[in-house]
Amino acid sequence: MFDKYKAQGWWPIITEVVSTEKETSTKDQSKWICKYGLAAPRNQEEAFEIAIGAILTQNTSWKNVEKALINLKSSGNLSIEKISSMPLKNLENLIKPSGFYKQKALRLKEFSKFVLSFGSMRNFIEKIDRETLLKQKGIGHETADSILLYACKQKQFVADAYTKRIFSRIGLIKKDTKYEEVKKSFEENIPKNLEIYNEYHALIVEHAKQFCNKKPACEQCPLSKLCKKMI
DNA sequence: AACCAGGACGTGA
DNA sequence: TCACGTCATGGT
Secondary structure (H helix, E strand, O other): OHHHHOOOOOOOEEEEEEOOOOOOOOOOOEEEEEEOOOOOOOOHHHHHHHHHHHHHOOOOOHHHHHHHHHHHHHOOOOOHHHHHHOOHHHHHHHHHHHOOHHHHHHHHHHHHHHHHOOOOHHHHHHHOOHHHHHOOOOOOHHHHHHHHHHHOOOOOOOOOHHHHHHHHHHOOOOOOOOHHHHHHHHHHHOOOOHHHHHHHHHHHHHHHHHOOOOOOOOOOOOOHHHOOOOO
16 A cells, blocks of 8 residues: 555644735735645644544544634634633534534533643643543544544554455455454554554555545555455 | 445433 | 444535
8 A cells, every 4th residue: 555655644734825926915815725744743733633633534524624624723723722712602613514513512622621631732642541532522442543643642553444444345354343353453463663553544544535435446446456355 | 416424422222 | 232323514
């Protein structure tokens, strides 16, 4: 997969692009895009954004999550303090494009307050463990592992639905294998290395999007030869 | 116009 | 434990 897709450079981060065109310089023409390959998180703000993105992307396409994140960021509300203190209705409106916006607004607020209970994002990153994180409402296995791996740099393999779909089709696991078991088998069979955990999951997502989606494109798939195609 | 998207939770069996 | 309904917007 790496040969095919190259390094993914997760996690993606929302960044402001300032236009340098002179003709329209009367207005401050800036736009926001989602950028990969930044070696994020480079600071606590990005770590927090990653956690927020992990919650927003629950059963939702990343494209819709981008819209929600840009709404938050461009309005200056993508911070622990703002999300935990702003009116619920405002938050709901900002994240509406990501879907399930009422429950997600609550989850974002609860999570932000949870981080605040550690004192700061830095302390949260230092102290948080998987069991404690899983007790938070709205944070299940995958979201927890995404936050721990990509925001906190802990060696936790993210075994999402894509992972199960690809590797059950290939024939390496059964399709009814539970999350914790899939996670364990990966952690036992690939090098215990942060970069590899990071990149491996990102490649799985890319592969699932390009070829191994619900209706797979097996003809063009780079893994076609080694796959048992157990659709 | 159905169907799907980087899930999680509450419920009843 | 486990299958099933619910939550919701935007793209194909």
